[in-house]
Amino acid sequence: MTLQSLDIDNLNSLNNCPKPPESLLQTNRNELDIKLDITKSGAQELPTDLQGHVFVVAPVGTAESGGLPHASGDSFMCGDGMVYRLDFNQPGEVSLKTRIVKTADYYADIASAGNEKYAKYQFNNHGMLRFSSALGSRNPLSVAFLPVKFAPDDQERLLITYDGGRQYEIDTETLELATPVGSNKEWRGEVNVKFPFPAVLSTAHPAFDACQGEMFTINYGRSLENFMNLPHISVIDKFWKKLHQHFPHEHRKEELLEDFLYLVRWDGEQPLERWKLVLSDGSSVRIKQSVHQIGLSKDYIVIIDTFFNTGLEQTINNPLPERENLAEKIREKANLAPTPETYVYIVPRAALQQGQRPALDEAEVEVTVTQTKLPPELTHFLVDYDNPQDKVTIHAVHASSWYASEWIRNYDHSVYEKDRHIDSHLHGMLPSVMDVSRLGRYTVNGKTGELVEQKKIPDAFDPNIKSCRLTWGVTLYAYRDRLPSSDNPAMPTSTIDNVYWTSVGLWGDLLTEFVHNYYENLNRKQPFHQPLVHPDEVIDLGKTGMPSSLFRIETKSMAIADSYEFPPGVIGISPQFMPRENSNSSTDGYIICTVHCGESATESHQIWIFEADKLHEGAKWKLTHPDLTFGFTLHTAWLSQVAPRQAKYNISVEEDYQDLVADKPKLKEFFEQEIYPHF
Secondary structure, three states, rough: HHHHHEEEEEEEEHHHOOOOOOOHHHHHOOOOOOOOEEEEOHHHHOOOOOOOOEEEEEEOOOOOOOOOOOOOOOOOOOOEEEEEEOOOOOOOOOEEEEEOOOOOOHHHHHOOOOHHHHHHHHHHEOOOOEEOOOOOOHHHHHHHHEEEEOOOOOOEEEEOOOOOOOOOOOOOOOOOOEOOOOOOHHHOOOEEEOOOOOEEEEOOEEEEEOOEEEEEEEEEEHHHHHOOOOOOOOHHHHHHHHHHHHHHHHHHHHOOOOOEEEEEEEEOOOOOOEEEEEEOOOEEEOOOOOOOOEEOOOEEEEEEEEEEOHHHHHHHHHOOOOOOOOOHHHHHOOOOOOOOOOEEEEEEHHHOOOOEEEEHHOOOOEEEEEEEEEOOOOEEEEEEOOOOOHEEEEEEEEEOOOOOOOOOOOOEEEEOOEEEEOHHOOOOOOOOOOOOEEEEEEEEEOOOOOEEEEEEEOOOOOOOOOHHHOOEEEEEEEEEOOOOOOOOOOOOOOOEEEEEEEEOEEEEEHOHHHHHHHHHHHHOOOOOOOOOOOHHHHHHHHHHOOEEEEEEOOOOEEEEEEEOOOOOOOEEEEEEEOOOOOOOOOOOOEEEEEEEOOOOOOOOOEEEEOOOOOHOOOOOOOOOOOOOOOOOOOEEEEEOOOOOOOOOOOHHHHHHHHHHHHHOOOHHHHHHEEEEEEH
């Protein structure tokens, strides 16, 4: 089938596919303290064993945009993080508290927007990145959380994260920002330019070992070869020259970017400790895309090169915002699509003896990693804590043929009608997947990298079976975590037996000509790229669509043990497992998720609560409020209690930035007048 062969009947048949809910990209930036309305599906009241606090994070645009969507059609990912905390600590009630995460660069963005005095400092949207050629990169802290409880702590602490910045800690009671994890001196920027807000590449999913009381994260950079696979484009050179105006240097642009990967360890109190990771030949580990997530077992750290691009590479999407007409031409030549294979790096924890402490100007320490590879492209994964005989078990989702670094632009056309642009209310949204997702369980020898065992579902495509119908656009997950708040924090769960996943589904209105053509060409040119569903077959399936779903994978059998299909026109995302009190089972509790329900202003944003062992029965309780809005929410966390922060660890904002602005009097004045007073 070709696009030219589509006739009027085929175009009309798209009407059989439900419309994606408009609420996906509709949210404001209002900070709330409200009680939610509770609707029950049966006679049962909100149960008393529904306890604790659920945290959800989502991008909510910028002060300039006033929320989502962006009028310019920029990605929904480009914007400040909003924390939503749901409190279940009062019988029969659920309260909601929301706060925007306010870093130093947040206040710099606010102060420079629309202010002629600070015009040269203004930030602009560059793809999923918000960037200033004078100040550097925003760290919106809009992606995920990590609960931690170190040995000296009397209470749980909560970190909030973003792929393109260092992690921060928030006060769980007030939701105010408390401190970054590590000073600027302890992190290495992606580019060798002295930005006040350096572009730091890390992971949105650092890992915490509740048994040993250690948090691990990473810090990496990519050389120009990784930075862009482009022919010579003069506009890119102009972008580099613009940087040079603010930061004169003797380096060529090829020298500004280098490959490096550090594994970083933190004990919650002391300066960061890190190791430079190298391959067996002594060369630096090269991250080709991003490290969205890392995992750990008792004896190993698992680092995976995941399937989307982030950091300064996003500036290629829009290097000169004042010349918007260039964006489409640049996209045609750029290659920011995910590679259809996954590189895995395994670090032996026994090798992590005395590391380098950058804050103390210590020398680098190298550790050799084991490299292996898993096909196809991979997004999220979990690791069993137990690793008997050095066998590391990885539970993963492969979002095959999903161009996650892309978004629907205002010049994108529908795959069904070349002359019709995608509806404007969908501009900024992720494009649809071009293949069914797969879920896999892999056992890898941590010492050798040998793939000992693997099992993936589905292994063939049949639209009538559950593992194919429910797994389009599998995105976010929940499971019974190794919670620092567990009754036995020194005995984390040895294996993960159940994982809950949500899928976005397949929507005809989100299928773009650009993404279809990309994967059609990839299939023709790259024989190792083997989708289960050909792009042209995806177009046919998109005419009726595939549902958004919530399902549970039983990891031993690798089968869908329980599931729920959201109704047509409804999307469920951001699941979180909430254990019943005094329970140890991975299905004894509740699953809570955010739900988008269509166009109605008062009904479109909802929160649904399922019994974890009865997903098929549907949501038992639904939470709403006229003031409740959220866009495409991302990751979640659960804490048993919240309280004012007691930890002493703190990085002073003024001390953190004073060296970066000391040699620029006007910039120093900007920080003193517009940033420091907020802290």
